[in-house]
Amino acid sequence: MSTNYKSSSFRNLYIIVFIIVIISELIGIRKFAVGPGSVVLLPMLYAVIIGLVITPGILGKRIAALKSMITDEVMEIAGMLVMLSLLPLGVKYGTLVGPNIVKVVQAGPAFLLQELGNLGTVFIGLPLAMALGLKREAIGATVSICREPTLGVIGERYGINSPEGTGVLGTYMMGTVLGTIFFGLLGSFAVNTGIHPYALAMASGMGSGSMMTAASSSLAETVPAMRDTILAYAATSNMLTGVTGLYSVVFLALPLSNWLYKKWEPFFARREAAEGSGKDAK
């Protein structure tokens, strides 16, 4: 696979990522008291922010050395290496689930049923999107957390250039950029809601390896006494979503979204007409 890319691109990427890792680990784990609870910042959070900031679109514009080092090719290779670098983490998750396998099996019903909780986004997200004036884009944007399988389903059914496709791409991109940062903070802050850390751990598995990692490891650092079970639950839930997620979108979330859309559409259309601003006239 490396034959298509220049070896200098690989070398540059290695140097940059080594430096990012060293800086991020030097900053180390930081805990802050926020209101009644605390937020834990992990090295991975600094790493994603530094990585993003040094790309040509942001700081690279100002600093010539960065721009010449981080070419389009380097960013492409980085995308490919995300998949490979996830594997050691996958192994570590396995070693957390394995010893706890009895506990995990005992919690089986909770694992299966909480998958349905992912539909929560349709009930909250869809009306909000429609209230903001989105049309069919709303369906794509809120049908699920929009990781790769959803992208595939919507792309196949409506085409990625359709309004539904635009919606799904929007949420997908936001997830890629903001997802880990958002869930890294939410994971530790959510403890303050009073929901049990085990339940939050299950919720962390949404079908994205990096979001699950961000949410569950900051949760685990916040409640260190429950660390192993939290990580085991999160990894199991994420694996399960990997299997069920696609079917849940095809057979549940998408039909439900379409049905609710039809039901609510007249209401939002009337409201828009009443406002009569004509903003949507093309």
Next chain:
Amino acid sequence: MQNKTIDQVKLMLVIGAMILVGQKIGRTVIGKELAPLGASVIGILTVLVICMVALKLKGAFPKVKFPAFAWATMIALILSMPFMPTAKLFLQYTGNVDFLATTTPILAFAGISVGTKLTQLKKISWKLVIIAIVVFIGTFFGSALVAQLVLKIQGII
């Protein structure tokens, strides 16, 4: 095919080196005891071998839509189950690789790779930003509330 495998091994070794360097610094910063270098190297090599097997399994069963990440978790899970004869040794070796240390390089790569999408992202309206955040919250707390309820009924929490 063979070249591809060699490339994958090289890439995994570089990633392994990043994990070890990160782990050493990370442990020093929080004042945690350092694992002996030899033990850490054996640990990371054990992890990397499983990663390679996961990649090969994914390649061997393209029709089963199971990502390499899930294969890696599955293999490690099976090897570390309490009643498996492999469990003790396997957990001892992999225990010298810190969980958090494996996450830092991933997110560094992820951050850089998003650079290609920045221009596309600027075209997305602010409405989609708000909606995405509500989608995150809805998905997360939707699952959490159901899990809370079922775990309570089961008497686990």
